[in-house]
Amino acid sequence: MEQKxxxxxxxxxxxxxxxxxxxxxxxxxxxxxIRASSNKVYLQDERIKFIDLxxxxxxxxxxxxxxFTDKNGRFDYIVHSAGxxxxxxxxxxxxxxxxxxxxxxxxxVETDAVxxxxxxxxxxxxxxxxxxxxxxxLSCDCTxxxxxxxxxxxxxxxxxxxxxxxxxxxxxxxxxxYGPRDKDYLILMRAVKNGINVGAGFRKQILTxxxxxxxxxxxxxxxxxxxxxxxYFVADGDVYTDSEFNTIVQQALQKKRVFRVNVPLWxxxxxxxxxxxISGLLGKATAFNTDKYxxxxxxxxxxxxxxxxxxxxxxxxxxxxxxxxxxxxxxxxRGWL
Numbered sequence: 138m139e140q141k142x143x144x145x146x147x148x149x150x151x152x153x154x155x156x157x158x159x160x161x162x163x164x165x166x167x168x169x170x171i172r173a174s175s176n177k178v179y180l181q182d183e184r185i186k187f188i189d190l191x192x193x194x195x196x197x198x199x200x201x202x203x204x205f206t207d208k209n210g211r212f213d214y215i216v217h218s219a220g221x222x223x224x225x226x227x228x229x230x231x232x233x234x235x236x237x238x239x240x241x242x243x244x245x246v247e248t249d250a251v252x253x254x255x256x257x258x259x260x261x262x263x264x265x266x267x268x269x270x271x272x273x274x275l276s277c278d279c280t281x282x283x284x285x286x287x288x289x290x291x292x293x294x295x296x297x298x299x300x301x302x303x304x305x306x307x308x309x310x311x312x313x314x315y316g317p318r319d320k321d322y323l324i325l326m327r328a329v330k331n332g333i334n335v336g337a338g339f340r341k342q343i344l345t346x347x348x349x350x351x352x353x354x355x356x357x358x359x360x361x362x363x364x365x366x367x368x369y370f371v372a373d374g375d376v377y378t379d380s381e382f383n384t385i386v387q388q389a390l391q392k393k394r395v396f397r398v399n400v401p402l403w404x405x406x407x408x409x410x411x412x413x414x415i416s417g418l419l420g421k422a423t424a425f426n427t428d429k430y431x432x433x434x435x436x437x438x439x440x441x442x443x444x445x446x447x448x449x450x451x452x453x454x455x456x457x458x459x460x461x462x463x464x465x466x467x468x469x470x471r472g473w474l
Contacts, residue, residue: 143360144188144212144252146170147219151319152258152349154179156216159353161185168212170219179318192219192237198244211250214360217241218258220291223422227286234290239297242304254305254365256356259295261312261345261370262288267437272343274439277368285428295368307359308368309352312438316349316460317467321424323474326386326465330474334383334395337433338402342379345372345438348460351453358449370440373453373460385458389465390474406430 143160147153148169160167161184168186171177180187188205191197220234238257245251265282267275283289298306315322328335336342355371358364377385380397387395409430416423445451455463468474 140164140166141213142166142168142209142211143214143216144168144170145216145218146190147217147258148180149175149177150218151316152314152352153216153218154318155316155349155353156218156356157182157185159357163357165214190241192241193232195240195244198240199248202244202248202250206248206250212252214254214256215245215252216256216258216356220258222287223424223426223428224286225417225420225422227428230286230290231293234287235293235297238294242298242301246301246304251304254307254360254363255298256307256309256359257294257298259291259308259310259368260288261310261372261438261440262432263291263295263310264288264440266435267439269340269436272341272437272439274441275370275437276441277370277444285431287428299366305365307364307366309355309359309371310368310440311347311352311371312345312440314347314349314352316464319349319464322464323468325383326390326468326474329383329386329392329395330390332392332395334387334397336379336383336397336399337405338436339399340436342436343439344377344379344382345375345440346377346382346457346460347372348453348455348463351451351455354454355445355449355451358451362449364448367444367448369445369448370442371445372440372442373456374442374446375457376439377457382457385461386465389458389461402430402434405433 143165145153145156148157149171157167157169161182168188169180170188170190173189190201224230262285263281263283264275265284281292283292295308298304352371409425409427412423413426
């Protein structure tokens, strides 16, 4: 039986590298889409093949895809996890997360290289803020209204995919993704280890999560079940308050005493603005910016995962407690904590 070819873009990143590992485990001919300058620390397996596609120049991209297909045949599957979550200028989100996706899918169509399935990694933030009165979970049939530059750019890409007649996409909108190799939640865990638990705002906040290994399983379930033109929220199905989440982290770290600090949102907002301005002056993007403030302000991150369970028979391999424990163990083994 001929080995199926899969391209995973953003392969040097947290989610992309985990998807590469799974593709190798499942026996795919695995192509890692990365820039020449990308860190390959998690891409050491000798079976990995590399390709550097120029998403910013459609003409060059078409030439690259044509040359590839002439020599190797088309990719059977593409997982597009490349993108940016922080930027110096908000226009960068549109350029990378929307315009480059548009270039990519157009080039695939125009070179007759459309895969059997194109899995697009979006975000729960593409839908926008949830109900903060009754805390009703977001559903896939709600009207998206993102309030961040990042979420807006992802929604534009989603809508472009939907407009292409017959294009075989699946859109995944994961909630908070955590697990080995992640550096975002590592910041919070280091703070807890140092005895500080910081929260933003005083109203109840509902959070949802997905362990990176479970998110990757969803990707390959979509491939194996030949799912087309669908979109899914991806979460483990449980909901937690921010204090419950921090308690789980505290227990995993075996930290008995932690000082809780709740910072009023009216202080977080100007701090985020100042941080963004300083990063602009220094020429280096920061994760703590005005977009991040809107994310921290949002009180309801719950979402309906019924379609995921129904269509893909998804059941999480890791609940939050087990996932955080596994993540902490990985961090400690590598000296990150």
